[in-house]
Amino acid sequence: MSVLNELKVGETGVLVALDLPESVQNHLMHMGFVPDALVKVLRRAPAGDPTVYGIDGMEIALRHETAGAIRIRPVAATKAAESAEGLALIEASL
C-alpha cells in the first residue's frame, strides 16, 4: 500500500481511497478519482510540483500534499477485469 505522490513519472497505480476532507474528496471523485480507477503520472510542472495525473482520459494537476492523501496499490495486484484500457496499460507496464 502506498500513496500517489510516491509514484514516478510514467508509473501507473490503482486508486484505493482518498483521505481528504469530504468536500474535496467528493469533488475529486466527480473528476474521476474513484476507487479502482487507474492513475498515471504524466509529468511534473517545471518547478517539480504540482504533478499532472492522467485519469479517465483527462489530465488533472494536483499538489504533492493532496496526492499524498490518495492511497493507491500497484497495478500488478489488480484484477485484470477493469477495462480494455486497463488491460493494455497493465500489459505495457509488465
Added chain:
Amino acid sequence: MSGCCTPPPFVPPTIPPQNASLRTVVLIGPPNAGKSTLFNRLTGLRQKVANYPGVTVEQHMGLMAGVGREDLTLIDLPGIYSLDPFSEDARVSIDVLRGNMPGTPRPDVVLMVLDSLHLTRQLMLAAPVLALGLPTLVLLNMSDLMEARGGTVDALELARELGTPVAKISAVNGVGLEAVSLFLHSQTPRLGALPLSLPVLGNAASTHAWAANISHLSGYHAPLSAEKSRKLDDVLLHRIWGPLLFMAVVIGVFEVVFSIGQPLSDGFGVILADIANLVRPLIPTGWIQSLLLDGAWKGISSVLVFLPQILLLFLFIGILEDSGYLARAALIADRVMRTIGLNGKAFIPLLSAYACAVPAIMATRTIENKRDRLATILVTPFMTCSARLPVYMLLIAAFIPNTFYLHGFLGLRTIVMLSLYLAGFVGAMTTARLLKSSILKSSDAPFILELPQYRMPTVRSLSLRLIDRAHVFLRQAGTVILCVTLALWVLAHLPVVQGPSGSLSAPELANSLIGRLGHFIEPAIAPLGFNWKIGIGLLSSVLAREVMVSTMGTLYGADADTHAQSLQAALHHDMTMGGALALMIFFAFAMQCTSTMAVVKRETNSWKWPAIQFLYMLVVAWCAAFAVNHIAMAFGG
C-alpha cells in the same frame, strides 16, 4: 477598460409563447464541455468562450433566435461536476437549475451538454440532473472530434439506457443542432421518463459505477488520448524550456505591440487629425468650433489612437485563452503563487486582468476557498490592465528614447513597459502575501486543475473578440470620455474675462475654474514631480485610467502655448523625465477605475473592501511615485 462586462439588462420575451408552460430552457454540463459555444449558436449572442474550465461564472440569458424560437429563453450556466457546490460559480448553476435564483425563471427543459471525448466521467452528472425530473435532451458535444480520433458511441442505445433523448452535435461547427429544435418542438412539458435505475445520489463512487456501466452498455469507446497535446506539453511544460518560452512569449507580445502597434497607432492618429482638419472649415469659427474640435475631438482622438495597440494585446490574450495555454500557465505559476499563500488557480483571473480587472474579478468565483478568493479580488487591480496602456504608451513615446540593445532585439521602450507590468505584478504578489499572512490567513486550499487539450484558435472566434473589444472601446470614448472632455473644456473656459479691447474671451488656463482646482491640489502632488495640469489629469482619471490621456489632450488644446503642438511635445512643458517615470509608476499602482470598484462592491457585498482597496493603492502609488521622482532627480533626470 471599464464597463466591458456589464451586458445590457435582459428583457424577457414579449411574444406570447406558443406553449404557455414551456418558456425556459437551461444549458447544463461539466466545465469546458462547450455550453457557451452552443449558447452562442442557439441565441446568436456572443458570450465569452475560451478553452479552459471556468470561463462562464454567472448565468446568462438570451432568446433562442438562432434556431427561430424567439419565444423561448435560454439560460447558460457555469459548468458543474455534480450538484454539490464546490465553488461560488457552481452554486449559481445549482440555484438556477433548482429554480432558487431570484430574477431567473425556473427552467422547464434541460439541455445537458457532455463532452464526448470523456463521456464516461461526464455521464456522472447525468444522474443528479435526470433525477430533477425535468424533460432533458442529452447533447454529446464534439462528437465529430471523438469519431475522428477513433471513438464510438451508440446514441440510441445511450438514450434507451438513460430514458431520455440523446443527440450527437458539434457546437463549434453547428452540426446536429436540428435535434435541439425537434426536441423543443415535440416537447410538451411532462415528466421525462426516468432511467430504469438511478444510483444513490450524493455517493460519488456509486454514481461513477453507474456512469461506467451506462457508457459500457451504450458501446462507448473513448477516443485515443490526444498525443498532440502531450507532445506539445513535453515542450511547453519542460523544466527549462517551459518557463523560458513563457518569458519569451511575454516579451515577444510587447515587442510586437511596439514594433507593429506603434506605427499603426501613429498612422491612425494622422487620420484622426486629418478628419479634424477636413471638418474645421465646415464649422463657423468661434467657441463652437473650439468646443468641438479643440475640446471634444482632441480629447477623444488622443485616446482613440491607441485602439490598434489595444486590439493587438487582446489578440494575444485571445490566442492564449483559446489555445488552452492559460491552464498550463497556471500550472507553471503554482509554485510562485504558493509562496504568497495562494494557489495556481488564482493565476487565471490575474492573467486575464491584463485585459481588464472587471471580468477578472468575476472570474475569481472559480476559487473555492473564500479567503483566497477575497485576497485575489483585492490584488487583481494591481495587474496592468489595458486601460493603463494608453497612458504608458503616451509617456514612453514622449520621454523614453527609442534605443535598442542586443542587436536590435530588445528596445529600451519595451524594457520600460515590461518593468511597469512587472511592478504591477510585484505589487499584487506583495499585497497578497501581506493579506494571506495577516487578516486573510487560512489553511492551504487544495489545488485541483483540469488541463484542457490544446485547440487551434479559430479566426472567427478571435475576430469576434476583437470586434467586441473595439466596440467597448469606442462606446467608452463616445460616452465617458466625451462627457469628461466637454466638461473639462467648459471648466477651462470659465470664468470669461474681458479683454483689453472690451471683448469677452476665455481666461488663461491657469486662472480658469479647472486651473484653480488644479492649483488647489498641487501641493499634494508636487513632491511627485507633477504640476497642477497633471493634477487635473489625475483627478479625471479616477473615472477610468485612459481619461488621463484625453484630459491632457483637451487641456493642451485649450492652452494657447501648446495649442498647435502634439500631445507628446506638449507634455515636455510640464514634466521632467523624473516626473514622467513617477507618473507611470503612479498609474501602475493606483486604483483609478470606478467600474472595478463597483464590481468589487458587488462581489464582496460591501463598500468596505473597495474603500480600503482604493486608499491602500493610493498610498502605495503616492509613495512609489515619490521614491521614483527623487531617485530620478538624484541622477539628474
